[in-house]
Amino acid sequence: MPTPQQPVMEIERERKLIQLSKKLGYEFQDLNFLQRALTHRSAGSKNNERLEFLGDSLVNFMVADVLFHQFTKLAEGDMSRIRAHLVKGDTLAIIGKEYDLSDYLILGPGELKSGGYRRESIIADSVEAIIAAVYEDGGLDACRAMVMRLYQKRLENLDPKKMGKDPKTRLQEFLQSRNQSLPEYSIISVNGAAHAQEFTVCCYVEMLNTKFEASASSRRKAEQKAAEIALDEIESRNI
CATH class of the missing domain: 1.10.1520.10 (Ribonuclease III domain)
Structure with a gap:
């Protein structure tokens, strides 16, 4: 009822x-x-x-x-x-x-x-x-x-050259297309408890003579973020 x-x-x-x-x-x-x-x-x-x-x-x-x-x-x-x-x-x-x-x-x-x-x-x-x-x-x-x-x-707004490619791949392809050295990634620090760690990494781009840092919950994610920052810098310089 x-x-x-x-x-x-x-x-x-x-x-x-x-x-x-x-x-x-x-x-x-x-x-x-x-x-x-x-x-x-x-x-x-x-x-x-x-x-x-x-x-x-x-x-x-x-x-x-x-x-x-x-x-x-x-x-x-x-x-x-x-x-x-x-x-x-x-x-x-x-x-x-x-x-x-x-x-x-x-x-x-x-x-x-x-x-x-x-x-x-x-x-x-x-x-x-x-x-x-x-x-x-x-x-x-x-x-x-x-x-x-x-x-x-x-x-x-689809860009076939970028869509579906992660920042690390895009950065590598950009540098390769210009016969430049590939980016070098290294861990700066790992902080926090085992279940909640934060990784800070550096992405060095020789072509720009610049280190780009980023932090995330995993090394892979931090590297992707650092590569994205590097790509933004390349775009801002119209290289």
Whole structure:
């Protein structure tokens, strides 16, 4: 038997679903698809895992299709690298945050308590599930239009030479293209307890006769940050 509170909760949930639908730029014929896409497995058996599976394939296909037609001179390897970057979890999570998906996720008590609405993997999975929900609700053309909206800015500003390449790789390729010595990385210090260490590294670029320092939670991340700083310096000098 329904409690007096249930209708109010249902009305509020529908209001939020309509609000998100407007943000996404797609009007669902059946809001149940969107609700399922936002429902994490911790909230029950009727969750978004199957939609996520379908959405993963759809976004891979549609991004590949755009790259194939938009960049007609790109080699297969470059298209694969760029697509991998555009559809990876980190990118999907950023897209989800742009639409404030954390405010709409439906999580079980345990995930709510542990801050699951902030977890990037959950946000990324929800983006894939939403893409599939649009496909199920409106068909292939509606789904394609949704993916293009989600990726519009990224596709417009896409630089094939940089996309998907980490800063260390880009710095190395830049120096090699000018027959310059490769950067030298060294650890300056390691601080903190074993479970929360901070690495500070130096990246020496002989071409600039400059050392670039950066700190992060791992040596690899610190080296990437130092390489990024070096690249920014190279760009600022218009080298």
